[in-house]
Amino acid sequence: MLKRSIMASVAVLLLGGNAWAQDQSIIVQSTTSTANSGLFDYMLPIFQKETGIQVNVVAVGTGQAIKNAENCDGDVLLVHAKAAEEKFVAAGFGTKRTDLMYNDFVIVGPAADPAGVGGMQDVQGALAQIAEAGALFASRGDDSGTHKKEMALWADTGVDPLAASGTWYRETGSGMGATLNTGIGMGAYVLTDRATWISFENKQDFVIQVQGDEDLFNQYGVIPVNPAKCPAVKVDAAQTFADWLVSAEGQEVIAGFKIADQQLFFPNAPQN
């Protein structure tokens, strides 16, 4: 008798509480920058109030988010690595990619600025100068959107930072926030998206050193996962969310998200 009631309570604990995760809820595979900046916390309650759809966000690096979505563990993908996103759609995992919004990347560094790159606009030039000076640089090293961007910028400079990995070039293999914490801890330059930087609360003596280059543009896209590949996908709710994001109203909500009076994301979905 006792044994049976123990088993029953274990079963209840194990399975109870999942029911409310069903039906009108979708999983969005997204990036740490959108979640950590607070955009989702601001935006999702508005969406849920209008549609009744609960949006559950898994915030990981872009590389992992795409991988998870390819494993059918999400209904919508919202990341920032255009080439990888287009590959995802071309391989049939997503139905359609739409430009959603943008912000930009910046290079932050210690106020002492050991490589003397402060105020530079030419990002490749700044990176080359950091390499030349052998000043510490902390890289995500995790195949995220930011990491892909950084590697593309290095490729333009002709410097191979991986050859210096472990010396002045340090790959943390972690998320944006963790890499900022590490970089700030050791006084290293870090490439970060502006949204994460503005909302980051452990800046210490770090400031933005390099910004404004066209090559630092950071485009986000939204892709509903393709039911043809992933039959369990909640097609209607996923499409409703994607459509809402790119609608005039969703775009207005994105533009309205501010921290300390600074707009963090700039909507640029094509309007027709």
Add this chain to the structure above:
Amino acid sequence: MGEALGLAVGLVLSGDADLLEIVLLSLRVSLTATAIACLVGLPVGALVAIGRFRGRNAVLILMNALMGLPPVVVGLLVYLHLSRSGPLGFLGLLYTPTAMIIAQAILITPIVAALSRQVLEDLHIEYAEQFRSLCLTRWQTVQALLWDARYSLLTVGLAGFGRAVAEVGAVIIVGGNIDHLTRVMTTAIALETSKGDLALALALGIILLVIALGVNAAVQAVRMTAARQAYV
């Protein structure tokens, strides 16, 4: 540190609903995982403790080694099984508290089994002759040992619970740290750290410690009450 302590006290006193939700989910997940680990681990530990069979040493080494299972590896294995593209994907359990319970149960069952095996084996050596004279079956021996060692085994259970409630590597992969769904204390701490809000992260850490203290105190109280009654 002082700032974090103040924040922690403030958070608790304000009765923050989000915090309460996270604390309750942490307790639900880790206590359930501990219960499952005990249901499986204690009998296994007892059987190995009294058993004399070929390859017993290899089993002991394996059990002891599995105590060091890295949470992130357990998380990954459970993810690969529960993923929609995995063998158990049809269950739709990924990113639910159930997935987190499964991962933690796998993580701590070896701890419960290995520690209880040691406790029960020592006890068995003490009672071996008595058991023989009573002609107990193996199952009766297991039951007698488990009952007799119940207070020591509470500590074993607590060791398992402590490991479960403190780990972040497994639950963040299979739970996804989704707000209002699978966010627990440790993943919330990891999130606040990555946001650079170190004071809030530390405050949550202090609260987690206090919860662990509370659970341990509750178990200790049960144990002392029971012991008092036994000697009246």
